[in-house]
Amino acid sequence: MNRVAIVGAGHSKFGKRKDVNVAELAFESIKQAVTDAGIERKEIKNVVVGSAGGWYEEALPAVIVNEYAGLRSVGTMRVEAACASGSAAVKAAHDSVATGESDVALAVGVEKMTEVDTMTSVELIGRAGSYMWEFENYGMTFPAYYALYAVSYMNRFNTTEEDMARVAVKAHHYGSLNPNAQFQKEITVEKVLSSQVVAWPLKLYDACPLTDGSAAVVLANEEVAKRLTDTPVWIKGIGYSSDSANLSKRDDYVGLRASVEAGRRAYQAAKVTPREVDVATCHDCFTIAEIMAYEDLGFCEKGEGAKLVREGQTEIGGRIPVNLDGGLKAKGHPIGATGVSMMVEITKQLRGEGGSRQAPIRNGIGLVHNVGGTGHYAYVTILSRGA
Amino acid sequence: MNRVAIVGAGHSKFGKRKDVNVAELAFESIKQAVTDAGIERKEIKNVVVGSAGGWYEEALPAVIVNEYAGLRSVGTMRVEAACASGSAAVKAAHDSVATGESDVALAVGVEKMTEVDTMTSVELIGRAGSYMWEFENYGMTFPAYYALYAVSYMNRFNTTEEDMARVAVKAHHYGSLNPNAQFQKEITVEKVLSSQVVAWPLKLYDACPLTDGSAAVVLANEEVAKRLTDTPVWIKGIGYSSDSANLSKRDDYVGLRASVEAGRRAYQAAKVTPREVDVATCHDCFTIAEIMAYEDLGFCEKGEGAKLVREGQTEIGGRIPVNLDGGLKAKGHPIGATGVSMMVEITKQLRGEGGSRQAPIRNGIGLVHNVGGTGHYAYVTILSRGA
Numbered sequence: 216m217n218r219v220a221i222v223g224a225g226h227s228k229f230g231k232r233k234d235v236n237v238a239e240l241a242f243e244s245i246k247q248a249v250t251d252a253g254i255e256r257k258e259i260k261n262v263v264v265g266s267a268g269g270w271y272e273e274a275l276p277a278v279i280v281n282e283y284a285g286l287r288s289v290g291t292m293r294v295e296a297a298c299a300s301g302s303a304a305v306k307a308a309h310d311s312v313a314t315g316e317s318d319v320a321l322a323v324g325v326e327k328m329t330e331v332d333t334m335t336s337v338e339l340i341g342r343a344g345s346y347m348w349e350f351e352n353y354g355m356t357f358p359a360y361y362a363l364y365a366v367s368y369m370n371r372f373n374t375t376e377e378d379m380a381r382v383a384v385k386a387h388h389y390g391s392l393n394p395n396a397q398f399q400k401e402i403t404v405e406k407v408l409s410s411q412v413v414a415w416p417l418k419l420y421d422a423c424p425l426t427d428g429s430a431a432v433v434l435a436n437e438e439v440a441k442r443l444t445d446t447p448v449w450i451k452g453i454g455y456s457s458d459s460a461n462l463s464k465r466d467d468y469v470g471l472r473a474s475v476e477a478g479r480r481a482y483q484a485a486k487v488t489p490r491e492v493d494v495a496t497c498h499d500c501f502t503i504a505e506i507m508a509y510e511d512l513g514f515c516e517k518g519e520g521a522k523l524v525r526e527g528q529t530e531i532g533g534r535i536p537v538n539l540d541g542g543l544k545a546k547g548h549p550i551g552a553t554g555v556s557m558m559v560e561i562t563k564q565l566r567g568e569g570g571s572r573q574a575p576i577r578n579g580i581g582l583v584h585n586v587g588g589t590g591h592y593a594y595v596t597i598l599s600r601g602a
Numbered sequence: 603m604n605r606v607a608i609v610g611a612g613h614s615k616f617g618k619r620k621d622v623n624v625a626e627l628a629f630e631s632i633k634q635a636v637t638d639a640g641i642e643r644k645e646i647k648n649v650v651v652g653s654a655g656g657w658y659e660e661a662l663p664a665v666i667v668n669e670y671a672g673l674r675s676v677g678t679m680r681v682e683a684a685c686a687s688g689s690a691a692v693k694a695a696h697d698s699v700a701t702g703e704s705d706v707a708l709a710v711g712v713e714k715m716t717e718v719d720t721m722t723s724v725e726l727i728g729r730a731g732s733y734m735w736e737f738e739n740y741g742m743t744f745p746a747y748y749a750l751y752a753v754s755y756m757n758r759f760n761t762t763e764e765d766m767a768r769v770a771v772k773a774h775h776y777g778s779l780n781p782n783a784q785f786q787k788e789i790t791v792e793k794v795l796s797s798q799v800v801a802w803p804l805k806l807y808d809a810c811p812l813t814d815g816s817a818a819v820v821l822a823n824e825e826v827a828k829r830l831t832d833t834p835v836w837i838k839g840i841g842y843s844s845d846s847a848n849l850s851k852r853d854d855y856v857g858l859r860a861s862v863e864a865g866r867r868a869y870q871a872a873k874v875t876p877r878e879v880d881v882a883t884c885h886d887c888f889t890i891a892e893i894m895a896y897e898d899l900g901f902c903e904k905g906e907g908a909k910l911v912r913e914g915q916t917e918i919g920g921r922i923p924v925n926l927d928g929g930l931k932a933k934g935h936p937i938g939a940t941g942v943s944m945m946v947e948i949t950k951q952l953r954g955e956g957g958s959r960q961a962p963i964r965n966g967i968g969l970v971h972n973v974g975g976t977g978h979y980a981y982v983t984i985l986s987r988g989a
Contacts, residue, residue, distance in 0.1 A: 272738075274726070275684050275978055282847055282848070288844060288860070290842035291842075295681075296678070297662050303679040314700040315603050316697070316871075342659075343661045351659075455677035455679075456675055457668055457669075457678045588662055588665065592678065
């Protein structure tokens with residue numbers, strides 16, 4: 216098996232992007248990634264597009280995206296793993312390089328969610344739970360699902376609404392430093408607590424927004440990577456798992472089993488421990504999700520996640536800085552793009568290109584945690600600056 | 603890179619399947635494939651689901667399918683390459699075994715298209731062309747696209763409506779011998795020619811039907827394959843390509859460039875020539891498509907495809923038997939399942955389990971040709987009984 220490195224990274228502006236169609240939006244990040252890699256487009260042998268679809272008009276986004284980017288005739292497929300579609304795209308592109316089939320592959324994530332009105336989006340996302348049981352019978356939508364987690368977690372660990380609010384405040388702080396973020400304004404705990412209740416205890420500022428955006432990474436085998444760059448970022452390990460689509464069948468409501476399992480597999484594949492991770496992105500679709508992710512990924516013990524936030528341990532200068540790009544909460548969450556966007560962020564961090572948001576890099580290890588559905592899917596990808 | 607073999611194959615009944623939901627439909631073929639492989643489900647480390655979606659209610663078919671099949675917690679993703687989604691799923695599952703990540707992986711294709719009325723289906727498929735230009739502006743649907751090919755081809759090569767009708771007659775003949783086929787009745791050239799015109803020169807019997815169905819294959823690395831079976835069917839080579847989504851930008855209208863390129867790459871990867879292929883499935887969404895495929899894949903020269911049919915060269919006893927399962931035309935075409943269904947057919951043929959539809963196997967080489975859209979995507983997979 217060939218080693219695979221990220222040798223180019225690109226990222227569009229996230230937000231409401233009425234100025235572009237889905238192909239143009241994807242092209243923004245593809246162009247950056249290809250330029251960053253310093254390759255000719257003809258070197259790209261495989262393009263994997265991560266997109267959940269359903270929000271925008273094109274039914275075959277992969278070919279539309281490729282054609283507009285001048286990649287007509289390149290072999291391609293679209294992959295979907297709900298909100299983890301971007302990580303799944305990176306995995307599929309990684310595999311095609313690892314097998315030796317492609318020397319260079321491109322993974323691009325794209326979603327254009329503001330094409331429809333907010334209520335339609337909420338329905339589309341709600342359908343991605345367990346359609347037949349929970350959406351159709353009980354009218355469950357995603358804020359409601361995560362509110363169940365939040366209530367269960369608060370009850371078990373005496374965690375408060377203030378604790379969750381601090382996650383959003385951190386996200387908005389780093390979002391204010393990220394020019395690609397959808398929200399670039401600092402907020403306060405008071406602002407979160409006084410925002411509209413969406414599904415108690417979750418309020419508007421506990422939730423990530425609907426977003427248009429794209430992100431892309433160029434992957435290459437060792438030979439090409441060493442030719443192109445002195446700062447390849449290696450994909451050291453990928454772990455992925457799934458769980459019941461039916462929330463009533465989950466083991467508990469204070470963490471995501473799929474995240475635990477995906478993390479375990481990724482650490483094992485990468486031969487890395489949680490303690491060695493310098494910087495991470497965690498899937499903070501809601502504030503409670505980030506707190507649970509700390510624990511599921513072994514950054515702290517179960518029940519200690521809120522304490523980590525209170526102590527500032529997941530900020531720059533803390534034990535393990537998380538979501539220095541603003542996270543889903545402030546950077547935005549264009550479903551299919553999110554996992555790739557996380558790879559771009561960790562790549563830049565490991566290269567030391569984080570600017571005012573740069574984490575200290577000791578071991579050269581970064582981690583991407585990307586969840587699909589309410590823990591239906593989880594993907595954990597471990598990246599490394601060193602060999 | 604590890605060698606990868608198909609060690610288990612399963613196939614549901616194709617047709618209108620109001621008796622099952624999408625998870626139950628997928629389970630029919632998964633159960634057969636797992637039983638055929640003789641493995642425990644816990645050995646499966648990765649499930650890739652090929653499904654275009656949009657026809658049935660579940661937005662995350664991969665987790666729904668896995669959970670129902672007792673594969674909860676297995677890592678998974680859905681892949682889409684329009685009507686080539688099944689082949690794309692096999693490629694992604696293949697890659698995860700080839701890299702050494704998974705010892706055993708499952709590729710399952712499933713679609714449930716008769717949930718919506720026929721006109722909605724025609725619109726859904728039509729949107730998969732070039733939505734913005736051709737569907738929205740010109741109202742093009744798939745029969746119209748392939749009618750353009752048929753007219754162009756007939757003009758260039760003096761091919762007739764009778765020639766195309768013969769492809770349908772062949773398909774229905776073999777479909778009548780396949781208990782899983784949607785249509786199991788023989789038809790005549792006269793019946794095809796007198797059927798309703800859908801988009802001249804294509805008539806109802808030149809077109810494949812809308813279908814519900816699933817198919818599954820278990821893939822394993824060499825060590826596991828040799829433990830499980832004396833008749834592994836090796837994946838010798840996969841080629842894939844894409845083309846413009848916009849028909850007006852295609853090079854010509856007498857073949858699919860993506861098929862030619864995918865075939866070239868697959869033959870090269872497998873170190874096989876077209877002459878060595880014993881048996882094939884070709885993507886006959888319309889009769890003209892099968893004729894063009896013969897040429898695009900090198901089974902004959904450009905313009906000679908209709909002659910091949912007239913001479914019976916693509917029947918059992920001919921030079922290269924094609925679509926002995928009835929093809930998309932008679933077996934049916936559940937979009938996401940079709941590519942996997944083709945793998946099942948060629949696996950059975952290479953194992954000598956074709957029964958009354960068995961092709962003579964000389965070189966032990968079979969070929970699967972699967973197109974997405976109107977040549978938007980093409981996947982060619984070469985399978986081998988020998989080492």
